[in-house]
Amino acid sequence: MDILKFAKEERTFLLDYEVSDWREAVCTACQVLEEKNYISPGYCQRIIANTLEYGPYYACLPNIALAHASAEGDVFRTGASVLVLKEPVNFNLDRYPEPAITVSAVITLASENDADIFTDSLLEILEKVGEDPEVRYIRNYLTEV
Numbered sequence: 832m833d834i835l836k837f838a839k840e841e842r843t844f845l846l847d848y849e850v851s852d853w854r855e856a857v858c859t860a861c862q863v864l865e866e867k868n869y870i871s872p873g874y875c876q877r878i879i880a881n882t883l884e885y886g887p888y889y890a891c892l893p894n895i896a897l898a899h900a901s902a903e904g905d906v907f908r909t910g911a912s913v914l915v916l917k918e919p920v921n922f923n924l925d926r927y928p929e930p931a932i933t934v935s936a937v938i939t940l941a942s943e944n945d946a947d948i949f950t951d952s953l954l955e956i957l958e959k960v961g962e963d964p965e966v967r968y969i970r971n972y973l974t975e976v
Contacts, residue, residue, distance in 0.1 A: 834911045834938060834952055835959070835972050843867060843912040853887070853922045853934070854879055858936040859896050860914040869910035870941045874900060878939075887922040890932045892957055894966060896922060899940040906941045911952070913938050915970055936966045945975050 838844040843863045844878050850856045861875035877900040881888070890896040919933040940952055 832909065832952065834940070834955060835913065835969065837911050839914040839973055841867065841910065843869075843910065844914070846915045846970060847913075847917045848914055848974060849917045853882070853920055856869065856914060856916065856920050856934065856937045857882070857898075857939070858952055860898060860939040863912040863914070864910050864939060864941055867910070869906070869908055871905040871907070871963050873903075874905035874941060877901070877903065881931070884925060887932055890922045890934055892960070894919065894933065894935040895956060895960065896934045896937045897940055897952060897956065898937055899942075902941070902943050909942045909944075911938060911940050913969060913973065915966055915973070933956065936969055947955045 845859065845863060848859060857878050858875050861870060864870045865872060878898050881900050885921070887896065889898050902930055914937040916935050916937070919935045922932040922934050938956065940954070960966065
C-alpha cells in the first residue's frame with residue numbers, strides 16, 4: 832500500500848494539528864480511520880495499551896511514528912491515516928526515558944489480514960522521507976494539487 836497516496840485519495844490525513852501528548856496524537860490519527868469505518872475505537876486503545884507495556888515500539892523512523900497493533904476484530908478494512916503535527920510531541924514514557932523520541936508525524940496503519948504491512952510501510956516511508964525532521968515531503972505531497 833502506498834500510504835501517502837492512500838491518505839491523500841481517501842482524505843485520511845490532518846495537517847498542522849496540535850496535540851498535548853503522545854496519547855492524543857495516536858487517538859487523533861486513529862479517529863480519522865474510525866470516522867471512515869476502517870477501525871473501531873478498540874484499535875486505538877490497543878495501540879495505547881501496547882505502548883504502555885512495550886514502549887513506543889512503532890516510533891522507529893526519525894520523527895515519524897508508524898502506529899499499529901494487531902487487528903483482533905477492530906480492523907474492518909485495510910487503511911492508513913497521516914497526522915502531521917504543528918509541533919513535535921514527546922513519545923517517551925517514564926519507564927522508557929532514553930533515548931529521547933520526538934515525533935512530527937503519526938501514521939496509523941490498520942490491516943485486517945496483512946502482517947507484512949508494517950515492514951513494507953516502514954521501508955516505503957523511509958525511502959520517501961529519509962531523515963527529514965520537519966516531514967516536509969509528507970506535508971508537500973499531501974497538499975500538492
